[in-house]
Amino acid sequence: MSSLIKVNLTFSGGVELLFNNIKQKIIEIPSTINPPKPTTMKDLILWIKDNLLQERSELFVSGNTVRPGILVLINDTDWELEGELEYEIKDNDEIVFISTLHGG
Amino acid sequence: MDKLRSANSQGEKVLVGFSGGPSSRAMLQLLSDYNEVLPNERSKKPLFSEVLVCHIDESPIFNLDDSDDHDVILNQIEQIAQNYNYPFIGLRIDDIYSPDYTSSGAYNKVLEVTLDKSSPQEIDELNAKICQQETSTKKKLHLLLDGVSKLTVKEDLVWHLKQCLLINTARKNGCTKLLLGDCSTRLSIKIISFTSKGRGFSLPLDISGLNPWFGDVTILRPMKDTLSKEIGIYNKFQGFETTIIKSLTTMMPPKASIDRLTEEFVVKLERDFPSTVSTISRTAAKLTPSELIDSDNHCVICLMPFQKDNKIWQSRITVMTTPSSSTMIKTQDSTSEYSSKNSSTCSRAATCCSSDCCTSKDHNINNLTDLLCYACRVNMRDIKGITLPPYVTEDVEKRNGRENLKKSIHDIFIDGKLIIGWFNSIDLIIKCLIADGSFLVLPSDVMKFIKTINEKDKEAYGFLVTYYAFTERSFEAIERHFTVLENDIVKLIKNIEKTINKRNFRKLKIEKNENIDEYIAAIKKRKKGLKEAIEIKDRKIMEHEITIEAK
Numbered sequence: 080m081s082s083l084i085k086v087n088l089t090f091s092g093g094v095e096l097l098f099n100n101i102k103q104k105i106i107e108i109p110s111t112i113n114p115p116k117p118t119t120m121k122d123l124i125l126w127i128k129d130n131l132l133q134e135r136s137e138l139f140v141s142g143n144t145v146r147p148g149i150l151v152l153i154n155d156t157d158w159e160l161e162g163e164l165e166y167e168i169k170d171n172d173e174i175v176f177i178s179t180l181h182g183g
Numbered sequence: 184m185d186k187l188r189s190a191n192s193q194g195e196k197v198l199v200g201f202s203g204g205p206s207s208r209a210m211l212q213l214l215s216d217y218n219e220v221l222p223n224e225r226s227k228k229p230l231f232s233e234v235l236v237c238h239i240d241e242s243p244i245f246n247l248d249d250s251d252d253h254d255v256i257l258n259q260i261e262q263i264a265q266n267y268n269y270p271f272i273g274l275r276i277d278d279i280y281s282p283d284y285t286s287s288g289a290y291n292k293v294l295e296v297t298l299d300k301s302s303p304q305e306i307d308e309l310n311a312k313i314c315q316q317e318t319s320t321k322k323k324l325h326l327l328l329d330g331v332s333k334l335t336v337k338e339d340l341v342w343h344l345k346q347c348l349l350i351n352t353a354r355k356n357g358c359t360k361l362l363l364g365d366c367s368t369r370l371s372i373k374i375i376s377f378t379s380k381g382r383g384f385s386l387p388l389d390i391s392g393l394n395p396w397f398g399d400v401t402i403l404r405p406m407k408d409t410l411s412k413e414i415g416i417y418n419k420f421q422g423f424e425t426t427i428i429k430s431l432t433t434m435m436p437p438k439a440s441i442d443r444l445t446e447e448f449v450v451k452l453e454r455d456f457p458s459t460v461s462t463i464s465r466t467a468a469k470l471t472p473s474e475l476i477d478s479d480n481h482c483v484i485c486l487m488p489f490q491k492d493n494k495i496w497q498s499r500i501t502v503m504t505t506p507s508s509s510t511m512i513k514t515q516d517s518t519s520e521y522s523s524k525n526s527s528t529c530s531r532a533a534t535c536c537s538s539d540c541c542t543s544k545d546h547n548i549n550n551l552t553d554l555l556c557y558a559c560r561v562n563m564r565d566i567k568g569i570t571l572p573p574y575v576t577e578d579v580e581k582r583n584g585r586e587n588l589k590k591s592i593h594d595i596f597i598d599g600k601l602i603i604g605w606f607n608s609i610d611l612i613i614k615c616l617i618a619d620g621s622f623l624v625l626p627s628d629v630m631k632f633i634k635t636i637n638e639k640d641k642e643a644y645g646f647l648v649t650y651y652a653f654t655e656r657s658f659e660a661i662e663r664h665f666t667v668l669e670n671d672i673v674k675l676i677k678n679i680e681k682t683i684n685k686r687n688f689r690k691l692k693i694e695k696n697e698n699i700d701e702y703i704a705a706i707k708k709r710k711k712g713l714k715e716a717i718e719i720k721d722r723k724i725m726e727h728e729i730t731i732e733a734k
Binding site: 091092137147148150152155157175177179180 | 205368411412414415416418419420424436446450451453454
């Protein structure tokens with residue numbers, strides 16, 4: 080069965096406004112949200128959208144990924160190097176969302 | 184990453200425009216890294232002798248209730264500047280309404296602008312009047328922003344106010360450089376949105392890394408080759424917490440304003456085609472300012488240059504009245520007497536309003552549209568009635584004064600030997616002195632002239648003031664040296680006065696409100712006009728009190 084994994088989320092640069100000004104949050108999510116595949120970034124983003132996002136989801140997600148202009152770092156590495164949405168989340172991963180624009 | 188080297192400046196004072204956002208945060212760090220001189224490098228000089236950090240607090244735009252929260256942010260920002268040991272200047276966006284931010288430093292009239300829909304012209308005329316308002320600066324700012332319905336226009340206005348504040352602050356503190364933290368992503372957004380808003384003429388200046396337009400203050404944009412993503416990562420690894428500054432479009436949907444929409448567009452493109460931003464900014468960087476750029480043609484609101492005669496061009500390309508709408512107006516007219524009644528009362532109200540203005544020393548400005556750039560004029564179409572800050576008013580008045588001076592000199596031109604012209608202030612006299620027939624008079628020439636006057640006390644040398652001699656250039660030249668010359672001019676005038684008194688010139692006074700044209704006509708009638716001298720006694724007689732010789 081699926082076990083819970085811990086993920087450390089950080090929001091900064093303005094994204095935290097969408098999350099009630101919470102800058103950091105440790106969440107626990109199932110290791111397989113969509114069995115049998117392990118949880119990926121895609122699942123995580125949707126999970127965040129459904130569970131954490133307070134308002135205006137269109138300012139955080141567009142389609143099934145984050146809005147352009149929001150920088151995502153996985154363990155201090157640009158997520159583009161980690162396979163973006165296909166990245167499989169591991170226990171104790173640190174994921175940072177930084178908005179690089181003032182508009183959101 | 185540091186492109187600060189682009190400036191070949193040595194030991195200059197700089198002002199950093201620091202919003203608290205990621206880009207200016209990174210800029211501050213890079214600047215301090217770059218400017219730092221380690222103790223073991225004694226021969227090295229810091230690039231900038233002094234760095235001032237200026238933050239403009241935009242919160243007065245919103246009626247924020249949670250002021251505690253806001254104070255925390257301001258403290259954070261000030262703390263950041265103090266960490267670098269840079270002096271911090273905290274301004275509020277409504278400070279633009281205080282008289283400190285005009286070029287004279289003591290001017291507090293605002294310009295009330297309303298849209299004149301009644302005129303059937305193709306371009307909406309603007310009614311503007313200068314008046315004194317006694318409300319708080321914050322209230323004035325709200326009056327400005329509430330009078331505008333479109334968010335795009337609001338954003339534009341806020342940016343113009345900010346830019347003016349920054350430049351004036353830099354001037355006041357003797358800074359020769361102003362650093363702005365526009366990153367490459369922001370610039371490419373600006374490029375597209377400014378083009379779409381009709382700012383193409385001044386665009387090369389607006390986006391260049393080095394903007395010399397303001398003369399004594401050069402605007403540098405050291406972050407212009409850095410992507411916002413790079414800045415984000417840089418800040419993350421430096422461990423910087425950037426503060427979140429609310430702007431007008433924060434939390435707004437993408438279609439809220441042109442700027443916001445362009446931002447969305449550029450950023451979305453950038454994701455699929457990663458070199459979009461650099462392509463846009465590098466292409467636009469190849470633009471060079473037009474040769475037609477002329478310091479006399481600057482917009483009074485955004486301070487940027489505009490193309491001469493752009494109003495004519497605008498009226499040529501714009502269709503304001505479609506056939507169908509004009510018939511609609513006709514039917515409306517026929518159906519409702521009410522509207523015509525209404526308009527008559529309106530016009531009556533307007534006239535009595537204007538007479539009120541005269542008594543209270545308010546002036547109506549008729550040609551405001553001529554002093555605006557295309558983009559600002561388009562913006563003005565959207566207003567309901569706004570009050571523009573004193574810096575605009577001052578500029579408008581100055582420019583109008585210039586036009587009037589030109590006209591009045593032309594009117595009064597009589598080829599004689601003494602000072603001829605209509606003077607209403609001492610600096611106008613200087614301007615007349617300057618323009619003693621040559622096309623470009625340097626301040627040194629004036630000094631020379633004054634000296635000859637002083638030596639040859641017997642006779643006041645007259646000079647011919649010709650209309651064409653009033654090149655804008657000579658105005659500029661003398662304006663810069665005005666304070667140096669004032670005493671000499673007073674002396675000069677006294678000398679002339681003495682001479683005239685010796686010759687038993689009869690004195691004739693013109694009352695303040697007497698029509699100058701009638702007066703001139705009267706002189707011309709007498710046919711002896713050639714030797715007439717119009718003279719100003721001293722500063723107090725500035726109110727058109729003119730002495731005249733009549734034999």
